Amino acid sequence: MLEWVSLTWLQAVVLAVVQGLTEFLPVSSSGHLRIVSQLLFNTDAGASFTAVTQIGTELAVVIYFFGDIVRLIGTWFRGMVNAEIRRTQDYRLAWYVIVGSIPIGILGFFFQDLIRGALRSLWITATTLIVFGLLLGLAERYGPQLRKQAELRLSDGVLMGLAQSLALVPGVSRSGGTITAGLTLGLDRPTAVRFSFLLAIPAVFAAGLLELGHVFNPEGPGVQPSPPQMLVATILAGAVGYACIAWLLRYVEKHSVYLFVWWRVIVGVAVYALLTFGVLQA
8 A cells, every 4th residue: 555655846846736637638647647756757646736736727727717706706696686687508507516416516525535545546547547538539529519508498407417527536636527418418628628627626626635634644555745745736736637627618619529438448458558557566
């Protein structure tokens, strides 16, 4: 079993960049952190380091979508006392985000020990990378992709929220799961990606805050960062993540998601091979 070890500044920087690059792409940031940390540094980045650096990437979402978030929150509160506002799409969208965040919150709370332990096996990560990558490809191929944001429904929020909860398993991908569900439900790519980002904000902030108490408590496998390392890693992950958000939203307007499908399958097969030949340890 991997031990809890001190984090070096090189590890902090490399893992933060990996977190920022992969958090919003449908390739699984937790899976890539697990693979890169084991391959380059012979250790596990740890569920706590992963969750807390995700706060940085979610701050990037808040900054990028600040206008939308303020509008949705304001509309939600005004809708509590105004029946006319309750009939607007923004009010319904705010509720979709709230309802869609419930599944991952419940499952994350009750299964946190499993998430921090057995589910971090690289055999599981490789398998989920491939399986959920193929599911993403099927959704891209057969999803109608006809509905835009104005046509979002409560059922979309519920089902995409359930898909998001699968990302508790490294390799599934939060954005990958929600985008797959969105495309399957008939949303077009930009709508599925945009709603995926909004849906992630409550869940990721809650997970990061919950894990803060574990980051500097040496229990279980993973790296032990110092407070300055954790701060720098979180800021760096956020800066890289912001750039990825802007790029991905432009990319999906004109391109399919097959690039990410192929990447997931290739990485998953490569991890299988490295595990088989003993280069990586599960």
